[in-house]
Amino acid sequence: MTTISLTSTAIKNIFDELHQSMNGDLSVKVKEHILDIDNEVGRGKIRGVTFKSGISLLEFDVKFIQDLTLCVGSSEHPPICFAYCLRGKVTHRFRSQSGKKVLENFQTSILTNKANEENILEFASGEHIKISLIVVSTDFNPINAKKHSLNYRIQKSFLKGKASQNSIYIGSYNLKIADKIQQLEAIQERGIVRSLMIEGLVHMILAYEIQQHADDLKRDALNNGNLTFKEMHAVREISKTILNCPEKPHCIAELSRQAGLSPGKLQEGFKRMHGTTVSDYIRSVRVEKGEELIKTSDMNISQVVYSVGFSSRSYFSKIFRQKYNCSPKEYKEKQQSMALSA
Incomplete structure (x- = not known):
């Protein structure tokens, strides 16, 4: 088993630490980080980019040779993380708790945690994993029109002005998000056009995830059943x-x-x-x-x-x-x- 520890949720720091642990080839173009690996750790690609809104995208498209445990630390202001699994599965638990939850194909997940809590992600060997994480910084304070920013509104909706707590919601199966992620993968443009297209699709995926959460809550209240995978x-x-x-x-x-x-x-x-x-x-x-x-x-x-x-x-x-x-x-x-x- 391979264990990798990440001490920061900032994209640049994440890729510096991943590169140091996994080796591979790291490239950075217009703030888009891409780590290609083909070695004893695994084969595939990890990609990440941060936008000015304090929202980041982190994608894993990789098959690990050995079981991998990723220990992700947080700060005094832990982010809100929206995850979507397009292929394979990933297991999550909080360091201070023993309970585990599994995110499977086409499922959404929303994660919050207490200050300085460590998140443990487990990936099985030999399984092709494709997972996208949209990370919303809660330490982001835009100077202008703070209360009208997307970042602020997400924080208000999910944290409601309180300190973040350990919580992981696993949602229903959603195929619309899979289609948008495939559109992300298909972008061929470069430079600022590419950045704008990625950011636009990330916002759409985020909207779908938030809507899925609202729909699931409504369905639970009405005691309606869900479709299986x-x-x-x-x-x-x-x-x-x-x-x-x-x-x-x-x-x-x-x-x-x-x-x-x-x-x-x-x-x-x-x-x-x-x-x-x-x-x-x-x-x-x-x-x-x-x-x-x-x-x-x-x-x-x-x-x-x-x-x-x-x-x-x-x-x-x-x-x-x-x-x-x-x-x-x-x-x-x-x-x-x-x-x-x-």
Whole structure:
């Protein structure tokens, strides 16, 4: 077993200590730290970046050769940590307590701890781990408009003006966050554009995590059940099927059969994942595919309508206008005009 101790929650210090313990290749570009490792410790990448708001992102995408214990210290002002596990699992406990909790695939977690409390994270050997942590500093005091800053509002919401205590909340399965993290991984831009895109997606992920927490509290109050990981994974696969083949005559009964879920479970999964019904999701995917074809193909409007699964041009035009604030014909003419002037 390998044990690594981190004495700080500041990204720069974390990477200095990780680099010293794991070796590997450390690079820093526009405050984005990347540690690539391929040695006796493990193989993969650890990435971190801090934004001016006092919010940081730390990502592990690695497979450790041996079991790894990460001991993370805190200060007089311990941060609030929002975690999401995209792959594998990680076990957490507080140094002063014996109880452990496990964060698994597609689950969210919110962690607070007492001043100077140490957090113990355990990673199993041979398991591919992908986990993202958004760390909100509670020692961050912006000079201007403090009470309107995102950092301040998060502190007020979760600490309510009191001293931080040992607490870890493990949330329900959430696939929308997985999609946003994959978008983070897909960013190819560099420099300030890359930084802005990362920060924007981090804020969206943070919003989803906070909303998940609120939804879970509401669901607990109503004593409603949660979907299992297997059921949410089935919903994700059905979503991919619709996204890849929007033109097919999808119906709730057939999609439920493919997913191995009841129609009610399928609808609940789509509400949780996409915030909408199955039918509305299909309609939205078809309209977006239609917009893409109008912009990138030589098809006329009627051809586009039928190629994405609609049977009525007038209906397509109606919902297209609702989404894009213009008719398909106007949109196509605008695209052609832009192409000619380019």
